[in-house]
Amino acid sequence: MREERLAITHLGEDQKQYMGAVVPPVFMNSLHVFESMEEYAARGEEQPYVYGRAANPTVNLLEEKIAALEEGCRAVAFSSGMAAAASAILAVCRAGSHIICMRDVYQPVKNILNRYFVPKMEITVSYWDGLELEKLEALIQDNTDMILLESPATFVFTVTDIAGVAGIARAHGIKTYIDNTFCTPLYQKPLTMGIDIVMHTMSKYIGGHSDIIGGILVVKDEELGKMLQETIRELFGGILGPMEAWLGIRGLRTLPLRVEKHQQTAMAAARYLELHPKVEKVFYTGLESHPQAELIKKQQKGHTGLLSFVLKDAPEKAAEVVNHLKVFEIGCSWGGFESLALCPILSYKEEELAFLNLTPHDRGLIRIHCGQEGTGVLLEDLEQALKQV
Numbered sequence: 001m002r003e004e005r006l007a008i009t010h011l012g013e014d015q016k017q018y019m020g021a022v023v024p025p026v027f028m029n030s031l032h033v034f035e036s037m038e039e040y041a042a043r044g045e046e047q048p049y050v051y052g053r054a055a056n057p058t059v060n061l062l063e064e065k066i067a068a069l070e071e072g073c074r075a076v077a078f079s080s081g082m083a084a085a086a087s088a089i090l091a092v093c094r095a096g097s098h099i100i101c102m103r104d105v106y107q108p109v110k111n112i113l114n115r116y117f118v119p120k121m122e123i124t125v126s127y128w129d130g131l132e133l134e135k136l137e138a139l140i141q142d143n144t145d146m147i148l149l150e151s152p153a154t155f156v157f158t159v160t161d162i163a164g165v166a167g168i169a170r171a172h173g174i175k176t177y178i179d180n181t182f183c184t185p186l187y188q189k190p191l192t193m194g195i196d197i198v199m200h201t202m203s204k205y206i207g208g209h210s211d212i213i214g215g216i217l218v219v220k221d222e223e224l225g226k227m228l229q230e231t232i233r234e235l236f237g238g239i240l241g242p243m244e245a246w247l248g249i250r251g252l253r254t255l256p257l258r259v260e261k262h263q264q265t266a267m268a269a270a271r272y273l274e275l276h277p278k279v280e281k282v283f284y285t286g287l288e289s290h291p292q293a294e295l296i297k298k299q300q301k302g303h304t305g306l307l308s309f310v311l312k313d314a315p316e317k318a319a320e321v322v323n324h325l326k327v328f329e330i331g332c333s334w335g336g337f338e339s340l341a342l343c344p345i346l347s348y349k350e351e352e353l354a355f356l357n358l359t360p361h362d363r364g365l366i367r368i369h370c371g372q373e374g375t376g377v378l379l380e381d382l383e384q385a386l387k388q389v
């Protein structure tokens with residue numbers, strides 16, 4: 001707890017260097033200059049900052065704070081969550097690797113596997129539903145190098161046994177990766193459960209204000225951290241911009257307050273929807289009715305603001321409900337101050353639904369993000385929209 005408080009306040013900062021400014025400045029520069037050629041020749045030792053594609057002081061400050069929050073040794077910030085995800089795969093896999101991917105992970109991660117890593121790098125992928133560890137173990141091959149996880153995943157909030165997967169992976173020398181965006185570093189710390197690489201999309205809760213795109217990887221292993229930073233990020237050129245890093249640092253300062261409020265409202269909304277006569281089912285990790293409630297209690301400290309539900313009515317009615325919402329805006333992201341709603345799988349084909357173990361009726365899944373407008377306001381909005389169908 002003390003570590004967390006330090007990380008979101010002044011960890012890594014040196015106020016004397018910033019003329020006592022209580023908030024560090026944004027280092028909006030592409031390079032650093034030296035007093036002599038001798039000093040330039042010694043770069044990297046006394047002065048770690050040389051050129052902005054390799055490192056920037058503001059980006060580094062954000063990385064130190066997030067590494068501390070995740071209890072890792074190093075964090076590496078990228079220009080987007082997808083740049084971070086792709087970099088993790090590039091760092092771990094080689095041509096011909098086999099990857100085991102949890103079925104419910106963020107769709108663009110499956111797209112980059114299908115459209116790039118499989119055809120261009122002859123990587124093969126097996127999908128796992130995230131549930132039974134015996135089934136995961138059965139998928140392991142001699143060339144399995146990486147397991148990709150997201151827990152909870154963000155359509156029906158499937159959770160996977162993080163420590164269980166990490167234990168199996170270690171025994172087979174396989175690296176594990178998890179998208180921890182939903183929980184934030186405050187509500188789940190996968191590195192402490194044996195995971196090798198943790199990813200956060202900064203456009204969601206870390207940024208928190210829907211004004212940045214960025215991604216960050218956190219590791220416990222110094223060699224892997226060096227590979228990610230000095231080879232993959234520096235040479236592929238995907239570093240986060242300094243202004244985005246500064247906004248990420250600002251986001252961290254209110255992260256505990258924000259996620260607590262998101263959680264409180266989402267819990268109230270989930271309970272309300274669960275009792276609503278027009279609602280068939282609700283998916284939220286905070287509900288006692290979640291099929292994995294026991295596991296969730298073991299590995300998550302909290303739940304944040306995203307949930308989904310399915311109406312008893314036909315899927316087409318779901319779009320009507322979303323159209324009737326007045327406070328919830330229609331949009332595909334989440335994690336910001338604003339409430340959002342969407343039917344993310346309305347246009348999925350039957351085989352795409354079957355792949356996710358969903359029925360044709362589940363096409364009408366409504367996903368909502370509970371923002372900071374206030375619990376009463378949002379429950380009223382849901383009530384009036386549901387009344388109209």
Ligand SMILES: *Cc1c(COP(=O)(O)O)cnc(C)c1O
Nearest residue numbers: 080081082106179181201203214
């Ligand atoms: C938004 C999102 C991403 C992608 O992040 P970008 O910064 O948009 O590339 C990855 N994982 C999850 C769970 C997300 O919600």
